[in-house]
Each structure stands twice: as structure tokens, then as C-alpha cells.
Amino acid sequence: MKYPALLFFCLLLFFGCADSTSHSRAVYMLLDTSGTYTAELDKAQSIINYLLGTLSPGDSLAVARIDTGSFSEKDIVHKVNFDGRPSVSNEQKRAFRLAIDKFVKAVKPSSYTDISGGILQAVEWLDETDAGQKTILIYSDMEEELKKGYVRDFPIQLNEIKVVALNVTKLRKDIVDPRTYMARLETWKTKVEGGGGSWKVVNDLDRLERILGE
Amino acid sequence: MSVEFLASPPVLILTVITILLLLYLARKPAHRGITAFFKVISSAMRLSARSVLQAEKNLQQRNREVLLAEGMLQSERELEREFQRVESIVNRDLQSYPGFHRQLSELLERIDNDYRTSAELPPSPPEWLNAVEAVAGIPDPSGKGVAAILGEINNSLDRHHKNAMEEYRKASGVRHSLLKRMQPAWRQLTKTLEKVNRSITSLKDRATLIDGRMQQYEQVLGQTDTAEQRLASSAMTQFLIAGLVMLIAIAGAIINFNLIALPMSEMVGGSSYIGNFKTSDVAALVIILVESSMGLFLMESLRITRLFPLISTMEDRMRVRMAWIAFGILSILAAVESALAFMRDRIAADMEALRQSLAGADAIVAQHSLIPTVGQMVLGFILPFALAFVAIPLESFVHSSRTVFGRLAAWLLRIIAWVLRLTGNIARRIGQLLVACYDLPVFPFLWLEERILAARQQTAEDIPVPATKKTKGKTS
Structure with a gap:
């Protein structure tokens, strides 16, 4: 009777010392499906594959589309909390990849681009994961086009969330006047940093390690 | 306006002279202060160095005790191991010595018996010669009868000789077979003796080794x-x-x-x-x-x-x-x-x-x-x-680290003591240097003081000695 009690105490001590700080990572990737940007989605697949290869068991990943009204769970293409066991986690990654392949093949262009709504949805999901490192990846040209009546001109709380804009392509008007491109990025930077997040732009997709790096 | 006045050369010179004068006046207390301050530092350092050296001495003593205790334990263990080996040799070889002895006695007895049995018998004496001489002495004019007898004797002699030779050969054969039978007994005897010799030599070696270990043990006991x-x-x-x-x-x-x-x-x-x-x-x-x-x-x-x-x-x-x-x-x-x-x-x-x-690579069929x-x-x-x-090197590491770290700590303490003494000496010298440096700016006053004192002394020497004193000296 004495020894099982001792064993129980040791186990309690062992697991009771578990760290309360979360070491897991959560990534929410927004894919712009508006207009001509749909053609860029093939490149997004390689980024998602990179993320699948980089994220560890216990991490979380979600991919959502940006369309007319992105502040909706329906726009989440696929989401997963990777299991702690590597074998199960590998199977989840395979399933994730298949789901994304299916989505890219079947996606239809949307009329509007609600980036802010997507970010709001991402913040909500990331907060639920309770991860230690939260990242929002926005695969878009960052040109927001809202349908009439949609309200998005308010600050978004992005405490300790890293926002990375990927493959921010130059529009025709940007080529004519590059200041519009700079101004667009600056607006988003201000918005993100104003909400307590950090902002980064990665246009060179050969340097994918910079996405999740410090 | 006032700043300009203060910055004017006469005022500056006056200020400098005043400061130097003040420094000159405060020279002796300043010297005492500087010397006392650095003496305090120097003394503190020397005292600390002495304490550290004392600690180092204690540590050395402790190291020595630990080392000798370890050595004693090690020697005891080695001696114990050697005695165990000797015991096992004695148990293994010498315990069966009575058996060896009995075996040796039996072998020797067998060899002795065989040797006795194999002794060569002397050949039979030639008795026929007397008979031949007697027959040959019989007078026989024709010579036929004697010749016939002698011929018969010769034939009988040949037959007897043949039989005797055959008997002799048989006896030699038996002797050789007996000697041949002795060969394994000799070999066994040699082997047994070699075995005994090995045991004795091994014991002798062990004894030499134990002697050496005992000497070392005595040295450790004697704390040499x-x-x-x-x-x-x-x-x-x-x-x-x-x-x-x-x-x-x-x-x-x-x-x-x-x-x-x-x-x-x-x-x-x-x-x-x-x-x-x-x-x-x-x-x-x-x-x-x-x-x-x-x-x-x-x-x-x-x-x-x-x-x-x-x-x-x-x-x-x-x-x-x-x-x-x-x-x-x-x-x-x-x-x-x-x-x-x-x-x-x-x-x-x-x-x-x-x-x-x-990564999009083609599916590779894994071999x-x-x-x-x-x-x-x-x-x-x-x-x-x-x-x-790992337990074996760990034990050696733990035991030897006590000595090695102890020696290292003693060495560090010695270094600290040296640094403290050096600092103390440097502090004393710095005090002397500062005293000298203090005198440097006030050297005009010091020079003047020296001149005045020299002049006073000169004046004192120039004053003639009173006559009363001389008289007093003479009378005395």
C-alpha cells in the first residue's frame, strides 16, 4: 500500500512540473481568391507544403480563403491541430495536403477581397489554439475591396501575433506609380502594429524559412 | 566682467600661489593621511594573503590526509586481492599436494619394480669345453670314434647355443617391453613435477608481488x-x-x-x-x-x-x-x-x-x-x-577527483595569496609615489624652506662659543 502511494506521488510530482508556457506554434494562412490572383494559388501550395514539413507535432495550421466576406468559419478550407504522436501527425499532414490540392483545383474567383475580415477570423482562431507563437500569413496583393455595407474601418487587436504578407504582387497602377504600392503596404503595417502585432513582407518565395523565423 | 577679472593673469597667478601655499602648509598632515590610507590597504592585503596561505596550508594537509587514506585503502584492497589469489593457488594446487605425493610414490615404486625386473641375466657358462677336452684326450688310433663323438658334441653344442641365444633374445625382449612400459610413467612423473614446479613458481611470484605491495603499504603507513x-x-x-x-x-x-x-x-x-x-x-x-x-x-x-x-x-x-x-x-x-x-x-x-x-519529388520506391x-x-x-x-571509470574519477580538485584549489589559493601580497606591495609603493607627487608642485616653498634652514644653521655655527663655557670646559 505504501509503495503505490509513493509511485503515485512521484508521478504527480513528475507531471505536475509540466510547463504552463505553451511551446506550440499556430499558423493561419489566408489565400486571396479574388480576380486574377487566383492564378497565383499554385505558388501558395508550395508554401503550405513547406509549412506542413516544418510544423511539429502539437502545432496547429489552418488555411482559409479571402473572398467577399471573409469573417466566417465557412471560409476556412482546412484546419488541424497536429497530434503529439509523430505517426498520427504525419497522417494528418497527408490529409491536409490532399484537402488543399482539392481546394486549389476547384476554387472560383470572388468579386471582392475582404482581407480585414480574414484577419479577424484568424485572430479568433489563433486565440482559441492557445499557442505560444501565433502567425497569420496573408497570401495576397493586399488590395482590399469591400462590398458596399461591409464595415472594417476599426482597429484589430493583434497582440503578439506576427503578420506576414506573402507574394504581394504589384498591380498595374503600382507600376505606374510605385508610391501607391508603398502606401498600401504602409497602411497595413500601421494597422497591424497599431493592433499590437508585428509586420513583415516576404516576396521572395525561395526564402520560405523567413516566414516562421524570428 | 567679474569672470574676466578672475581670468586675468595676475589674479590667476595669485590664486595658484595661494593654492600652492595652502598645499605647502597642509603638507605634513597630507603626507600622514596618504601614508596611513595606503598602509591600511597594504596591511589588509598582507593579512588577507596570510589568511589565504594558512587556508592553503590547511587544504594541503587535508589533501595529504585524503591522499594517504585513499592510498591506504587502495593498498589494503590490493593486498587483500593478492592474498585471495594466493589462497586460491594454495587451494587449487597445494591442497592436492598429498595426492601428488602419493601419485609420485606409486610411480617411483612402479619404475623401481620395472627396473629390477628388467635386469640383464648373465649368459650360461661354457661347461661343454671340459667335456670336449676329455673326449679329445681319449687315445684312438683310427680317430673315427673320437671324431664321431666330437662331431656329436659339436652338434649338441650348436643346438644348445641356438637355444641359449633364443632364450637370451626372449629375455631381452621382455626387458625391453618392461623398459617401454616405464616410459609413460616417466612422462607422467615429469608432468607432475612440472605442475608442482609451476605452482611453487607462481606462489614465489605472488610472494614477491606481495612483498612489493607490503613495502608500498608500509610507506603509506609511514606517511612518507x-x-x-x-x-x-x-x-x-x-x-x-x-x-x-x-x-x-x-x-x-x-x-x-x-x-x-x-x-x-x-x-x-x-x-x-x-x-x-x-x-x-x-x-x-x-x-x-x-x-x-x-x-x-x-x-x-x-x-x-x-x-x-x-x-x-x-x-x-x-x-x-x-x-x-x-x-x-x-x-x-x-x-x-x-x-x-x-x-x-x-x-x-x-x-x-x-x-x-x-517537396513534390516523384514517388521513390524505397529499397x-x-x-x-x-x-x-x-x-x-x-x-x-x-x-x-561506466561505473568503473566513475569510481576512479570520483576518488581521484578529490585529490586533483584539492590540489587545484590549493594552487588557486596560492595564486590568490600571491596576488594579494602583490596588491599590498603595490599599494604601499603607490602611497610613497603620491607623497612624492604631492611635494612636486610645492617644490619652490620646499626649496625656500631648505635655504632658510641652511642659513639659520650657518648663522648658528658662525656665533662664537661663550668663553665661560670654554673656561668651564678647561676647569673640568
């Missing part, structure tokens, strides 16, 4: 400098060798860790943490540490090491039981590690396949070879047993 130097040198060698082996063992433990850390995440999950470390990594480390501990207990139970006096002084039955338990747990853990190594191989292959498919899998499994099984032997 030679013994101390020998033990210190031995401790340093042991420390280096044990340290090297421990490093190799640590490298083995790291490989072992990498072998089981990944599959442990399959068992305890790869996402939980203890502190800043993954639970799976901690679990793998715990397994390795438990294996090392079991190895340590096994070595202790077998009395190969003596880190825990409680185990080595345990009752033999209990000790053997403990050794079996430790060996059993070690074997189970080795089997678990082997299984984990197998699992690792599978997980690694699965991960590699996933990475390749994510699965059993060699790496089996290799990892064997490694996983052997490494725990290899780690069990």
Missing part, C-alpha cells in the same frame, strides 16, 4: 613523501584516464539518447514540455540515467566497484539477489531500447517519405534494407550494457 608523490601521480593519471573514458561514455549516451528520443514522443507525446524541455526528451534521458544507475548497482553488487559501502557489506545472498534484479531490469530496458530503435527507424522512414511528397534497422536495434540493445560499465 615518496608515498605521497607516488599516490598523487597515480591519482592524476587515474583522473585523466577515467575522465577520458567518461567522455567516451557520455558520447555513447548522447547517441543512445538520439536513438530513443524520437520514438519516445510516440509514447509520451511530442507536444508536452517540462520546463523548457520536451517531455519525450526528458523521458529518454531518464531511461538512460536509470540504465546507468542499474549498471552501477550491478557493478556494486558484483563488488567490482565500491561506491556504496552498504551494498558491498551486504549479506552475500542478498547481494547476489540484488545483482540479478539489477541485471534483469537492465536487460528489460535494453529490450525496450531495442524496440524503440526499431520504432525510430519506421518513424524516420515515414517522415522522409512525407517530406519527399511535400528497404534490413541492415540499418537491425543495426539500430542491436545498438539499442548493446549500449545500455556498455553504459553499465
Whole structure:
């Protein structure tokens, strides 16, 4: 009777010392499906594959589309909390990849681009994961086009969330006047940093390690 | 306006002269102050150095005591081991000496008997010669009768000679066979004697060795400098060798860790943490540490090491039981590690396949070879047993580190004492330098003072000595 009690105490001590700080990572990737940007989605697949290869068991990943009204769970293409066991986690990654392949093949262009709504949805999901490192990846040209009546001109709380804009392509008007491109990025930077997040732009997709790096 | 006035040369010169004058007036108290301050520092340093040197002396004494105690223990253990060997030789060889003796006596008796039996018989004397002479002396004019008799005698003689020769040959054959039968007895005798000789020589060697060990033991008991130097040198060698082996063992433990850390995440999950470390990594480390501990207990139970006096002084039955338990747990853990190594191989292959498919590479038909899998499994099984032997260098390391670290600490204390003394001396010299530097700006006043004093002395010398004094001197 004495020894099982001792064993129980040791186990309690062992697991009771578990760290309360979360070491897991959560990534929410927004894919712009508006207009001509749909053609860029093939490149997004390689980024998602990179993320699948980089994220560890216990991490979380979600991919959502940006369309007319992105502040909706329906726009989440696929989401997963990777299991702690590597074998199960590998199977989840395979399933994730298949789901994304299916989505890219079947996606239809949307009329509007609600980036802010997507970010709001991402913040909500990331907060639920309770991860230690939260990242929002926005695969878009960052040109927001809202349908009439949609309200998005308010600050978004992005405490300790890293926002990375990927493959921010130059529009025709940007080529004519590059200041519009700079101004667009600056607006988003201000918005993100104003909400307590950090902002980064990665246009060179050969340097994918910079996405999740410090 | 006032600043300009203050900055004007006459005012500046006046100020400087005033300051110098003040410095001159405060010269003696300033000198005393500077000297006292640096003397305090110097004394404090010297006192500290003395204390540190005293501590170093105490530490040296403690090191010496530890070293000699260790040496005594080691010598006692070596002597005990030598006596055990002698005992085993005596038990093995000399205990059967009465048997050898009986065997030797029997062999000698057999050889003696055979030798006696094989003695050569003298040939029969030639009795026929007298008969021939008698027959030859018979008068016979025709000579036919005697010749016939002699002829018969000759024939009989030949026959007898042939029979005698045959008998002789037979007897020689018997003698040779007896001598041949003696050969294995001689060989056995030689072998037995060689065996006895070996035992005696081995005992003689052991006795010489024990003599040497006893001399060393006596030196240690006598606490001689030679013994101390020998033990210190031995401790340093042991420390280096044990340290090297421990490093190799640590490298083995790291490989072992990498072998089981990944599959442990399959068992305890790869996402939980203890502190800043993954639970799976901690679990793998715990397994390795438990294996090392079991190895340590096994070595202790077998009395190969003596880190825990409680185990080595345990009752033999209990000790053997403990050794079996430790060996059993070690074997189970080795089997678990082997299984984990197998699992690792599978997980690694699965991960590699996933990475390749994510990278968009064409599906490669994996040529699965059993060699790496089996290799990892064997490694996983052997490494725990290899780690069990770490207990031996660990014991040497622990014992020798007491001496080595003690000596190192003494050396450090000596260095600290030297630095303190040096600082004290430097502080004293700095005080003297500052006193000299203080005098430098006020040198005009000092020069004047010197001149005035010289003039006064001159004046005092120029004044004639009063006559009364001279008279007084003369009268006295």
C-alpha cells in the first residue's frame, strides 16, 4: 500500500512540473481568391507544403480563403491541430495536403477581397489554439475591396501575433506609380502594429524559412 | 566682467600661489593621511594573503590526509586481492599436494619394480669345453670314434647355443617391453613435477608481488613523501584516464539518447514540455540515467566497484539477489531500447517519405534494407550494457577527483595569496609615489624652506662659543 502511494506521488510530482508556457506554434494562412490572383494559388501550395514539413507535432495550421466576406468559419478550407504522436501527425499532414490540392483545383474567383475580415477570423482562431507563437500569413496583393455595407474601418487587436504578407504582387497602377504600392503596404503595417502585432513582407518565395523565423 | 577679472593673469597667478601655499602648509598632515590610507590597504592585503596561505596550508594537509587514506585503502584492497589469489593457488594446487605425493610414490615404486625386473641375466657358462677336452684326450688310433663323438658334441653344442641365444633374445625382449612400459610413467612423473614446479613458481611470484605491495603499504603507513608523490601521480593519471573514458561514455549516451528520443514522443507525446524541455526528451534521458544507475548497482553488487559501502557489506545472498534484479531490469530496458530503435527507424522512414511528397519529388520506391534497422536495434540493445560499465571509470574519477580538485584549489589559493601580497606591495609603493607627487608642485616653498634652514644653521655655527663655557670646559 505504501509503495503505490509513493509511485503515485512521484508521478504527480513528475507531471505536475509540466510547463504552463505553451511551446506550440499556430499558423493561419489566408489565400486571396479574388480576380486574377487566383492564378497565383499554385505558388501558395508550395508554401503550405513547406509549412506542413516544418510544423511539429502539437502545432496547429489552418488555411482559409479571402473572398467577399471573409469573417466566417465557412471560409476556412482546412484546419488541424497536429497530434503529439509523430505517426498520427504525419497522417494528418497527408490529409491536409490532399484537402488543399482539392481546394486549389476547384476554387472560383470572388468579386471582392475582404482581407480585414480574414484577419479577424484568424485572430479568433489563433486565440482559441492557445499557442505560444501565433502567425497569420496573408497570401495576397493586399488590395482590399469591400462590398458596399461591409464595415472594417476599426482597429484589430493583434497582440503578439506576427503578420506576414506573402507574394504581394504589384498591380498595374503600382507600376505606374510605385508610391501607391508603398502606401498600401504602409497602411497595413500601421494597422497591424497599431493592433499590437508585428509586420513583415516576404516576396521572395525561395526564402520560405523567413516566414516562421524570428 | 567679474569672470574676466578672475581670468586675468595676475589674479590667476595669485590664486595658484595661494593654492600652492595652502598645499605647502597642509603638507605634513597630507603626507600622514596618504601614508596611513595606503598602509591600511597594504596591511589588509598582507593579512588577507596570510589568511589565504594558512587556508592553503590547511587544504594541503587535508589533501595529504585524503591522499594517504585513499592510498591506504587502495593498498589494503590490493593486498587483500593478492592474498585471495594466493589462497586460491594454495587451494587449487597445494591442497592436492598429498595426492601428488602419493601419485609420485606409486610411480617411483612402479619404475623401481620395472627396473629390477628388467635386469640383464648373465649368459650360461661354457661347461661343454671340459667335456670336449676329455673326449679329445681319449687315445684312438683310427680317430673315427673320437671324431664321431666330437662331431656329436659339436652338434649338441650348436643346438644348445641356438637355444641359449633364443632364450637370451626372449629375455631381452621382455626387458625391453618392461623398459617401454616405464616410459609413460616417466612422462607422467615429469608432468607432475612440472605442475608442482609451476605452482611453487607462481606462489614465489605472488610472494614477491606481495612483498612489493607490503613495502608500498608500509610507506603509506609511514606517511612518507615518496608515498605521497607516488599516490598523487597515480591519482592524476587515474583522473585523466577515467575522465577520458567518461567522455567516451557520455558520447555513447548522447547517441543512445538520439536513438530513443524520437520514438519516445510516440509514447509520451511530442507536444508536452517540462520546463523548457520536451517531455519525450526528458523521458529518454531518464531511461538512460536509470540504465546507468542499474549498471552501477550491478557493478556494486558484483563488488567490482565500491561506491556504496552498504551494498558491498551486504549479506552475500542478498547481494547476489540484488545483482540479478539489477541485471534483469537492465536487460528489460535494453529490450525496450531495442524496440524503440526499431520504432525510430519506421518513424524516420515515414517522415522522409512525407517530406519527399511535400517537396513534390516523384514517388521513390524505397529499397528497404534490413541492415540499418537491425543495426539500430542491436545498438539499442548493446549500449545500455556498455553504459553499465561506466561505473568503473566513475569510481576512479570520483576518488581521484578529490585529490586533483584539492590540489587545484590549493594552487588557486596560492595564486590568490600571491596576488594579494602583490596588491599590498603595490599599494604601499603607490602611497610613497603620491607623497612624492604631492611635494612636486610645492617644490619652490620646499626649496625656500631648505635655504632658510641652511642659513639659520650657518648663522648658528658662525656665533662664537661663550668663553665661560670654554673656561668651564678647561676647569673640568
